[in-house]
Amino acid sequence: MIEVSGLTKRFGDKVIAVQDLSFSAKAGEIYGLLGPNGAGKTTTLRMLATLLKPSSGSLKVAGYDVTTHPEDVRRNIGVVNGGMGLYDRLTGREILEYFAYFYGIGKIDAQKRIKQLEGALEMTDLLDRRSSEYSTGMKQKIVIARAVLHEPAVLILDEATNGLDVVARRAVLEFARAYRSKDRVVLFSTHIMAEAEELCERAAIIDHGRLVAQDSVANLKTQSSANNLEEAFFRLTRSVN
Amino acid sequence: MRGKFVWHVTFKELLTTVRDVRSFRSAVMMPFILTPIFLLGFPALIAQTSGGEVVRRQTVGVTGLERIPAGLRGLLEAEGGVKLQAVTDPLIAVQSGVVDAALRVPANGLPVAAGEKTVQLEVLVKFSDQRASVVRDKLEGIIGAYSRKLVVKKLAGLGLSADTLEPLKAKAVNAETASETAGGLFAFLIPFLLLNAIIGSAATVATDSTAGEKERGSLEILLVSPITRLEVLLGKLGAVTLYALFGVLVQISAFVITTALSPLILGLFGANASSVAERLGGNLSLGFGGFAMLLLIGVSVAMMLSGLLIAVCLYARSFKEAQTYLIPVQLVSVFSSIGLQFGDFIQRSPALYSVPVIGSVIGILDLVKGKLGLEMLLVIVASNLIFAVLTAFLALRNFRSEQVLFRN
Numbered sequence: 001m002i003e004v005s006g007l008t009k010r011f012g013d014k015v016i017a018v019q020d021l022s023f024s025a026k027a028g029e030i031y032g033l034l035g036p037n038g039a040g041k042t043t044t045l046r047m048l049a050t051l052l053k054p055s056s057g058s059l060k061v062a063g064y065d066v067t068t069h070p071e072d073v074r075r076n077i078g079v080v081n082g083g084m085g086l087y088d089r090l091t092g093r094e095i096l097e098y099f100a101y102f103y104g105i106g107k108i109d110a111q112k113r114i115k116q117l118e119g120a121l122e123m124t125d126l127l128d129r130r131s132s133e134y135s136t137g138m139k140q141k142i143v144i145a146r147a148v149l150h151e152p153a154v155l156i157l158d159e160a161t162n163g164l165d166v167v168a169r170r171a172v173l174e175f176a177r178a179y180r181s182k183d184r185v186v187l188f189s190t191h192i193m194a195e196a197e198e199l200c201e202r203a204a205i206i207d208h209g210r211l212v213a214q215d216s217v218a219n220l221k222t223q224s225s226a227n228n229l230e231e232a233f234f235r236l237t238r239s240v241n
Numbered sequence: 242m243r244g245k246f247v248w249h250v251t252f253k254e255l256l257t258t259v260r261d262v263r264s265f266r267s268a269v270m271m272p273f274i275l276t277p278i279f280l281l282g283f284p285a286l287i288a289q290t291s292g293g294e295v296v297r298r299q300t301v302g303v304t305g306l307e308r309i310p311a312g313l314r315g316l317l318e319a320e321g322g323v324k325l326q327a328v329t330d331p332l333i334a335v336q337s338g339v340v341d342a343a344l345r346v347p348a349n350g351l352p353v354a355a356g357e358k359t360v361q362l363e364v365l366v367k368f369s370d371q372r373a374s375v376v377r378d379k380l381e382g383i384i385g386a387y388s389r390k391l392v393v394k395k396l397a398g399l400g401l402s403a404d405t406l407e408p409l410k411a412k413a414v415n416a417e418t419a420s421e422t423a424g425g426l427f428a429f430l431i432p433f434l435l436l437n438a439i440i441g442s443a444a445t446v447a448t449d450s451t452a453g454e455k456e457r458g459s460l461e462i463l464l465v466s467p468i469t470r471l472e473v474l475l476g477k478l479g480a481v482t483l484y485a486l487f488g489v490l491v492q493i494s495a496f497v498i499t500t501a502l503s504p505l506i507l508g509l510f511g512a513n514a515s516s517v518a519e520r521l522g523g524n525l526s527l528g529f530g531g532f533a534m535l536l537l538i539g540v541s542v543a544m545m546l547s548g549l550l551i552a553v554c555l556y557a558r559s560f561k562e563a564q565t566y567l568i569p570v571q572l573v574s575v576f577s578s579i580g581l582q583f584g585d586f587i588q589r590s591p592a593l594y595s596v597p598v599i600g601s602v603i604g605i606l607d608l609v610k611g612k613l614g615l616e617m618l619l620v621i622v623a624s625n626l627i628f629a630v631l632t633a634f635l636a637l638r639n640f641r642s643e644q645v646l647f648r649n
């Protein structure tokens with residue numbers, strides 16, 4: 001589903017945000033992309049999402065090459081990150097309708113899909129209020145609903161629980177778990193190891209733009225004789241520095 | 242390129258703009274407030290204060306007050322209505338502001354009859370002070386009148402009439418066309434207000450739909466949707482242009498209404514001031530064709546500026562930053578309009594009309610004064626459209642550049 005090989009991203013002459021990174025995630029799994037601040041997670045995900053162009057290396061998402069078929073890639077991905085915001089002066093429903101249009105989802109189908117998501121994400125009766133009135137948690141639910149309107153095969157979550165309270169955070173994690181299915185993959189990026197440990201089967205750990213380890217979460221722990229993923233993460237990233 | 246996607250973006254940008262009730266309300270109301278103030282209020286106020294200065298009793302310092310002939314003194318005090326005050330140093334008296342002007346009477350006095358050598362009487366005033374020019378005119382006028390009186394007396398003694406002095410005299414007759422008269426001295430404010438309306442409304446949408454999207458974090462959501470950058474850009478450009486056009490229409494309505502209500506508004510200032518203001522103030526008296534031409538220039542300027550504003554605002558990461566970027570654009574518009582006070586001195590040529598912004602501003606001024614030909618209108622519009630395409634390309638380039646969009 002996601003194949004990253006030899007991926008490098010430079011910003012100008014000095015910054016190498018991602019360097020020779022390779023990993024792959026298969027359909028049916030929740031795959032973790034883990035790393036400390038500044039490791040290159042967001043940069044990698046932005047390249048996957050066609051927002052940034054790779055300096056070199058190849059990237060395939062849902063069978064499409066990101067550089068040559070960006071629009072096919074966009075049709076098959078949903079992206080959520082912690083910093084995403086909404087159009088204050090539109091209602092949640094209007095925002096979802098606005099984006100549904102770009103996926104060719106008709107008016108009636110859009111309403112059906114919104115109804116479904118309203119239930120799945122427990123968005124209660126707020127959909128017809130201006131989004132400026134929403135709580136951070138409700139906003140993030142709209143961002144997520146917008147990302148999965150078209151039921152993409154690839155869902156990319158980048159620090160998606162940033163700034164959320166316990167309840168909202170739980171809702172996001174539950175949704176990610178429920179979204180995964182045999183023909184879909186969830187790419188879950190975070191620096192919070194507890195979340196990754198709870199959710200992911202396999203993970204890549206990156207630091208300073210380079211791959212540190214890629215394995216199942218269980219193997220990552222035994223490999224570094226750690227009790228939990230946080231300890232493993234700590235040992236693995238420190239051994240490189 | 243899918244037109245329906247472009248329109249979908251345009252519609253959403255316009256909807257969110259109009260829903261910002263406070264800013265929308267001020268966009269609609271400001272022209273109706275500013276236009277009468279600029280076009281009628283200012284001229285009337287200037288007329289009123291300069292009229293006041295004329296009737297005010299100014300103080301004039303004099304060194305050698307005792308040497309002023311009675312005849313001249315009588316004229317100064319009675320006709321000029323100035324108060325004469327003895328001073329020792331006229332320069333210091335004027336510079337310190339103790340007196341409005343000063344006269345330095347020479348040690349051997351002033352003539353009481355014509356026929357001798359010409360005597361110079363120094364009038365000391367601050368040249369750059371506009372109020373001082375009133376008292377200067379007064380003093381020079383009275384001194385001239387006194388001098389003429391002496392000459393006339395001398396001529397009478399020789400058996401000649403006063404007309405001997407002036408066998409021929411020039412008389413100026415106003416040859417303005419009706420629309421030039423209506424345009425008035427303040428006509429340069431018409432292109433200024435129009436340009437201001439275009440920039441103001443275009444900037445509202447341009448900042449919100451670029452830097453605003455970045456600041457809110459909604460830009461990334463939009464860009465990961467299956468819509469091309471070209472479609473997004475054209476959609477936003479469309480919204481900026483349409484809203485700028487709306488600004489043009491509101492401003493034109495404000496001109497029309499101000500002109501219609503001008504007798505009523507000027508009535509508030511008293512008869513003297515209102516007649517001056519009527520002469521100075523810019524009144525827009527255009528026929529249907531004139532309005533159509535104004536609209537054409539307005540639309541093409543709006544298109545050109547829309548691309549430019551989007552291209553510039555895309556660099557900004559926040560509203561505030563975008564607003565600082567726009568200051569130079571606004572300054573260019575203000576200064577080019579102010580420069581137009583001297584518009585009559587500028588030599589018209591197709592090259593001048595095709596200079597972005599400035600050409601259009603001059604064109605609008607000419608249009609208001611009924612002097613813009615159809616060919617020159619075409620030059621202006623064509624040049625604006627060419628620049629509109631260029632600025633749109635610039636905006637597209639920025640919109641495709643990750644350095645611009647994801648600047649760290």
Ligand SMILES: Nc1ncnc2c1ncn2[C@@H]1O[C@H](COP(=O)(O)OP(=O)(O)OP(=O)(O)O)[C@@H](O)[C@H]1O
Pocket residue numbers: 011015016017035036037038039040041042043044191647648649
């Ligand atoms: N547009 C850019 N220009 C220059 N440098 C950049 C740019 N974007 C990211 N970087 C740099 O690249 C490196 C990786 O950044 P990135 O945002 O991908 O890290 P991250 O793993 O997502 O970190 P975080 O956990 O803080 O979100 C950082 O050193 C960052 O400063």
Ligand SMILES: [Mg+2]
Pocket residue numbers: 041042043158159
């Ligand atoms: Mg990040």
